[in-house]
Amino acid sequence: MKPPSFVYHAPATVAEAVEALAAAGADGKVLAGGQSLIPLMNMRLAAPGHLVDINHVAGLAEITAEPGGVRVGALARHAEVEASETAHAAQPLVREALRLVAHPAVRNRGTTVGSIVHADPAAEMPAVLALLDGSVRVRGPEGERDIPAGEFFVGPMESSLRTGELAVSVFFPSARGGTAILEVARRHGDYAMAGVAALVAPDHAKVACLSVGAVPVVVDVTEAEGDWKRAAELVQDQIDPEADIHATADYRRHLTGVLTERALKAAADA
Amino acid sequence: MHDVSLIVNGVPREARVPARRLLSDFLRHDLGLTGTHVGCEHGVCGACTVLLDGQPVRSCLTFAVSVAGHEVTTVEGLAKDGELSAVQRGFAECHGLQCGFCTPGFLTTATAFLRDHPAPSDDDVIEAVSGNLCRCTGYQNIVKSVHRAAELLAEEGS
Amino acid sequence: MTTKLFGEPVRRREDARLVAGNGRYLDDLGANALAVAFVRSPHAHALITGIDVDDAIDVEGLVAIYTWEDLPAGVREPLPLLIPHPALTHGRTAYCLAKDVVRHVGEPIVMVVATDRYIAEDVCERIQVSYEFLKPVVGLETAVSGPNLVHEDVPGNIGAHMIQEVAAKDGRATRDVIAAAPHTLEFRLDIERSACMPMEGKGVYARWDADDRSLRVYSSTQTSTSVRMAIAAKLGLPLPKVEVIAPDVGGGFGVKIVHPWPEEILVPWAAILLNREVKWSEDRREHFISSAHERAQVQHVKVGFDDEGHVLGLDVEILHDHGAYTPYGIIVPIITSTQLLGPYKIGSYRVEFFSVYTNTVQVTPYRGAGRPQGVFCMERTMDKIAQYLGKDRTLVRAANFIQPDEFPYDQQMIFQDGRPLIYDSGDYPESLRKLKDLIGWDEFPLMQSKAAEEGRKLGIGVGCYVEGTGVGPYEGGHVQVTSDGRVHVSTGLTSQGQGHETVFAQIAATELGVPIEKVSVVTGDTRRFGYAVGTFASRAAVMSGNAIALACRKVKEKALRIAADALEADPADLEITDGMVHVVGAPSASIPLATVAVLSNPLRYAFDEEAKRATQFATSGSMDKPPVAEGQEPGLEGKDYYSPVRSTFASGMHAAIVETDPDTAEIKILRYAVVHDCGKMINPMLVEGQIHGGVAQGVGGALYEKMVYDEHGQLLNASFMDFLMPYVTEIPFIETDHLETPSPLNPLGIKGAGEAGVIPVSAVIAGAIEDAEKIVIDRMPISPSDLYALRDSSRTSGAVSRLRNTQ
């Protein structure tokens, strides 16, 4: 299990990175923490011809408070975001969710932005971003744009990032109201069989579910009016989970219901 | 090919390697530091854990070229002046290893953890080593070893 | 410094090296060796119609590509069938490199040698193998019922069929006894595939010395002596020109006892051919798809019993999945068949197994080696009888126990070693008493009902086992005392983390009366000891431990004889303490063992102080006799072998309390208790370590680990991401208590301890979940998703089954 060869680029600035990516085209990939990309390469399931390593790009690791939320740079490691008081003050759900991502050593290297760009429907941070209506800031040959979470996740491991674009940061909005995230994984630290991030505000409530669809599934449950059991049913109606070797589709649907109720309760109490 | 230089266990080291050389292989095969072990090469077992600028990371999920210039501590760097560190002694005292293959990963992980959490609870210890697989010990004595190491460190510090 | 170390929790001598990163595992050796990778079959069953290497040959760094066609005569043959058995009528083994058919995903087809493993893998990717697909056979029942065959010439895919029966005392056949019994039950049990999964994969590193025409091979093996013989035979080399060394081995658990692995022949062969050092280090994916698995069985059980729960007749039919090949024979189903009986007196017993081919990775022993399946069967049976009769589960077990005064107890079957299944010693009622105390069995119903009031579901389970350990035929030990007073101990079997260096040194230090610091131990190095069987079946401590003790006794006897001459005393009045031979009760009349070592050799060059000192003791021998008397040898050393008449039987009992989440169906082990009897313990700390590790693997097998094959024979979870070995967060705290009923069969009174921990875990956890859920648990492992499905189906069918709600 050794990775295939690639041409290595180590840009020092965002502009250089974008340039290298643009030049590489479809054959190029960004290397951030490598915690998803390198396992795939070691198993030779991914073989990018060019790797644009952003680990040497200055200024990408910042975690900054902005009006209405927190901005997390592309090189901020999961562990740094988890520890960040700035991030926690703006949106406590971020820390809570990060503690469910993998294990400490993986969080020391993996980046939160990388996790979101990787767009694994079983991952926690895409669901959090989707729940909060956050956004991803990307830089490409045509300049910078912000992609709202709702438009960012397109399919399993697929985002609306275009070839040659670099995600420079993500924005997690603060929320009026309480939040919570709960999941059930086979082992502690594994990708979850089902998980639910919940937001309960005075005037609305919603959840984002992971591992039950091609992308994080966001369901508005305001109409349940605080009857979280009913909310769970609403959610179960809207998801279409698949079976895999760890859980049947039925069980996933059931679990999502249970977790929806629990997470909403926890969010309401938060 | 790239000339990659790192500070390994306090000593500047350099080797000329292709970009795809994993840090685990760089340490083991290019620098001859075979104490870091490789159990899965996909990030799950933790046997390959080294400290990168003091923080535990998977050396099998890191390209050496990507961390050029940084500081790496491997299990070989834990003992000081030929004297085993408190964490190493804790594991030896409490039968925290059997075949010893997973052990370097636990030792590096626990070293960083106890530096930041000198008086940990059971739950803290369990969370700290929760990303390391061991097929031999059933973990009970590993948890005990980390606690013992905390005691030894406290004794050293006092 | 005391020299009585047997039985003490002595710290391991291995650890100083291992914690410092100075262990030497296979891949740590041979820094300059060429690297090997294999093209392995991506298909479960296919004819190989062509191999095209055109794209591969110009890769820079490529050294050689080999296919079956390239192999020399001995290596072209199928690999040996290690343990033939008359019941194995259709044994089949693989080729080192597939000849024309592949029968499981992962089977090696092409060997690539290159300057490093990265390049070797690049080359593999560029080699095109073309196939003609054959129908894969996956799943036990498909295999025995379907038309498709794994091996063309094995009808019904049945490799072996065996029946053993122990009739009732009055001569009636088991099936008649069951038919006439007051109560009968009939059910089916399923156990799925798991695997040893040591943290270090296999590996082979070979060095050919062209000048000396000798070969040195390092292998991450559980049996270096047999690997050596296999290499010598297959490559046609004189045995003395081949040495095999097991370096530090990162866990084995059974998979590394199989030999020779194809790589153990191919790598040395390539090293000789290329006259270069060559190394293969197995990666994790290779380990998943091309080493070995175990456990999968389907069992059909019929049992007849009386009102007290005495088992009058037990009839078990087993389908055993042995994968694509049978290099290790049918040891696993034989062990299941025999060890199923556990600590019980069963009125009459019939067991029949079919060992079946499927297009999956071959099956060879994994820690427990068939016992977990047998114990699962018997303990589920005991639970079902108790449920049926409305009796406490421990009472039904106790009613069937062999009693302490009934040993030796003959189960009247033939065990894995081909010898009668006769238990040597044990005290099962006492074990159960201790276990019930430890877990709080009698208090549990209260705890359970209190929890129920809070809406929580708790359950308790229990499981008992007997484990034949220390199987023969033999192991040897060699002990040499040198003139510096050091004691060099060697034995042929290997170590994979058990702490042999420590326990064997404890034995030697105790036997010889020397400080343990003076003792060094070497295992698994054919340069030091050539005859051995290997490390498996919980046999190392029993076999080599006793052999080393016997060798030490020879050395001691000689030492006392020489010292007696020097001290002008009677050997019977001498003893050795702290390395000094002295007259009992008169420490001043003494001579260091080191000096005795010098005296033992008439050639006495004054290399060191000890040799000079020895001259003062030297008696002038008679001029009429040779300096080395007839029947004597120079030097203070001894070698001996231990060969038992039959196995010694360890035993134990486990209990667990589990909690199941009423909503999510998550399963959590709240408490886990073990009472264990392995006879006299050499080092209780290491015994506990073995138990902890075994239980953890058992928990993995009960709740997390299974090999999932799809109908095409693809292993869907060939990674640590999806094959769920437990982390620390999944393993409960394990509470232990011990009982020591010494074995009368060996000088040290010991029994094996290596596998015990893993054996009853699935049975215990199944019983506990059943108790919590009141749903029949007949298939392990069980996941939350499985439990949810069971709840669902028991709700819809209204079948909270024939289970009565009893504790």
Ligand SMILES: Cc1cc2nc3c(=O)[nH]c(=O)nc-3n(C[C@H](O)[C@H](O)[C@H](O)COP(=O)(O)OP(=O)(O)OC[C@H]3O[C@@H](n4cnc5c(N)ncnc54)[C@H](O)[C@@H]3O)c2cc1C
């Ligand atoms: C053992 C293990 C367990 C794990 N468990 C979990 C888990 O439970 N939950 C979970 O969410 N994750 C888990 N992960 C994945 C982990 O969170 C990763 O760190 C994360 O998914 C990817 O972040 P990264 O920085 O490592 O990205 P990389 O691996 O570097 O990149 C991932 C992908 O995103 C692209 N990419 C990354 N950054 C950018 C960017 N700035 N712009 C454009 N493209 C980019 C890369 O090109 C690549 O395609 C686990 C990983 C491991 C090894």
Ligand code: FES
């Ligand atoms: S080898 Fe790196 S995590 Fe297993």
Ligand code: FES
């Ligand atoms: S001690 Fe062997 S894997 Fe941990």
